[in-house]
Amino acid sequence: MSLQATTKANKVDRLAELTAQSETSAGVSLWREAYRRLKRSKMAIIGLVIIALFVLVAVVGPWVAPHSPSAQLWRGEVFPNKGLFVGPRAGNWFGLDNLGRDEFSRVIVGARQTLLVGVISMLIGLVIGAAVGALSGAAATLGGKVGQRVDTVIMRFTDIMLALPSLLLAVSIAAVMGQSLTTVMVAVGVVQIPTFARLLRGSMLAQGGSDYVLAAKALGVRKRRIALTQIMPNSLSPVIVQATLSLATAIIEAAALSYLGLGNPDPSVPEWGVMLAQAQRFFDNAPMMSVYPAVGIIITALGFTLLGEAMREALDPKLRG
Template sequence: MSVATKTDKIQRLAELAATKETSTGASLWREAFRRLKRSKMAIIGAVVIALFVVLAIVGPYIAPYSPTAQTWRNEVFPNRGEFVGARGENWFGLDHLGRDLFSRMLVGARQTLLVGVVATLIGLIIGFVIGGLAGAFATLGGDTGRRVDSVIMRFIDIMLAMPSLLLAVSIAAVMGQSLTTVMIAVGVVQIPVFARLLRGSMLAQGSADYVLAAKSLGVRKRRIVLSQIIPNSLSPVIVQATLSLATAIIEAAALSYLGLGNPDPAIPEWGVMLTQAQRFFDNAPMMAVYPAVGIIITALGFTLLGEAMREALDPKLRG
């Protein structure tokens, strides 16, 4: 047998060793999807999320009135505690300025979804880069790589040492009051969570058989990380992203409630609506109940789906 033939066989064996885990990963996702379809928790969460997304997309177009128009202001007297409750033309009643609450809830869903998604993407992207670099250095970087990983993770530990809401409030207070500030502040809080999760998953994958086989066959370290280790480390990160959406919506509402959200109170957003309603809670509690229930149900939907995905992807829970 010629040397070239032997080399070709070795290459084919290397490809099989390197793709074995990928095939396992693909079957893992198929099995996880089958488990999700049988999970009542996943179905409920997915339905809630789907309804929320549809509402956020079509809400501004189906709102019966302008969310900023003070059409019925002469019917509301907040100084005397006189408010208009639910009625035929105003399903949720009126706020303290005579604006239709149902229309504001519909339009405010889009703002709430936008804040949650953008904030989560900020945390996911930056955390993915930091965690991926740390995991790559720690897994295949030798002594120098482990020192770099140690420096990166000490920085992440500093961020984790601060309470998340306090860190978000500090960032928002420094940057000024705006909706963009809320997105950045909530997104920065999510960075260390994604970074540590991806790094830990990569460290676990770094000792797998396919990585050892690829290293022994001389495959470049960068290729091992990008084509094998990272793809097989993504499942817990995706699950965490689903759970972080719920957290982001709650924290964004908290910042808006503290007065660090959108400076224009006329633009409806559920957190801002809660802030406005607190002054009139004794006389018009439903002004606070509607946005609070919207936030709770939406966060619950993301949480249910995230927990169901975690259970479906956990090998210890698979039958």
Template sequence: MTVSMTKTEKIQRLAELTAGQESTSGASLWKEAARRLRSSKMALIGGAIILLFLIVAVIGPWIAPFSPTAQTWRDEVFANQGKFVNPRAENWFGLDHLGRDLFSRFLVGARQTLLVGVISTLIGLIVGALIGGISGAAATLGGDAGRRVDSVVMRFIDMMLALPSLLLAVSVAAVMGQSLTTVMIAVGVVQVPIFARLLRGSMLAQGGADYVLAARALGIRKRRIVLTQIVPNSLSPVIVQCTLTLATAIIEAAALSYLGLGNPDPAVPEWGVMLSTAQRFFDNAPLMAVFPAVGIIITALGFTLLGEAMREALDPKLRG
């Protein structure tokens, strides 16, 4: 009994030392990545754009000079016989076809755009990480049966990847009906195979690492190895992908709204809905489309710049 307890204590101690070394290595990796991000112009520019977007999204409804749904200047627009009011001192972005202030709608619409991007990305991340984690764990430590499970799951993911992302999103949105929730789910479904593939590939790469072999030699349970060692060390590329996916999610959500599959109530301001409405009046009022389009482009650029900077900061080949 004494020998058995001593052996157990040794195994636990060695496991703790192994985990401690990995934790230290992980901490130093993130510390070095943070240092590289602080010195990266690309990261600083992307972060500044995202910060500005977040500020506008949070305080937009309070700083908007007018109600985004109030048709305050409707009589003026109709009196001009369809001639749109361009930017002026009272209305910085001009008026839309119903006499609503475009600047106020732009500010308030930033929150809806952010909401769509974040929630759709979270849907793709959670579902994709769950599928990819199960597949990666089965392939790494599941033996022959696990590899068969991995093969079946990945063939399903391959089927999703074979479809163009926008076509898949349109198909999901068309089946579920027109609503803002539908847009979030449709865009999230498109991101699922990306996160699943990425996490699975990262876990397979980590599965052959020395610390995993050492943990298996010490007799640590496979489930514990996966949850405490492999998964935490496989999350870096997934986190980077989140920032890049946010950019594409905002663009794809805007595309669905442009195609008429977004919020059925056009009175609710959202950049994609505003862009969809503006297409009918582009010849007479191009600025109605320019402002939301520029907002979408710049916001997507900010997330893309930050994501690329994070990718470079976490790349072991680029660390000095």
């Protein structure tokens, strides 16, 4: 065999070897790599465990609660005017509230209302904010001078909303709409809109100069299709992370509105923020009535915060490798 043939054969063998290596070690997608890192993150595992327990309690709470959360079964044993309350005992693990209702049952059932308010509030902010951010980002990236003007107008309105304190804005919206659970959801959701809009718009601007966008333009792909099928899907990572963090914020802000008396007007329906507001009058004589819902809010918010921070680290390109 000649030297040329041997060299050619070696090159073919080397090419086959490299091909086999590339097939066995195929490139890992962003989300798959993030998932691998999340599985190794203690912070993510702790956050997921807390969230899983919270969701489980919220789903099965009404069926596993030992007593009706609205039934005043022990009304004759409680005398709030005299500062006499029943603490934890065998039949009532968390004691009784000021109306003789089982506090443990109310905390368990109240988890569902708290989860419902947090999730719907976050979804309102996410959907509307993402739509506004996508419109602004697409206009700024692919819309030319007209698009930049549209982007400027949208962002100035967003800046006005961001300039207002979030809780003050939520209280103002809730005061205008009236006292109800729906009011709390809408008020907290509206407060979240500018955050999602700004985040998605900034991510789309960062993706606008990427090579795949330039290649799509060179191939004559329509701008609308580039924005919807290329730029926006690659810009959603920080938005998803923010959605997880916003759940914690939504739960806290919803509890704050309920605490201020802007939540559900029906006191018989348990919700952690409402329970906290009802318990403040009796804090001196029965402090645990405030502690139980407050601890639930804190631990739940902590779970979503831990998971969100872990996702942020897992999706950070500076930390991958």
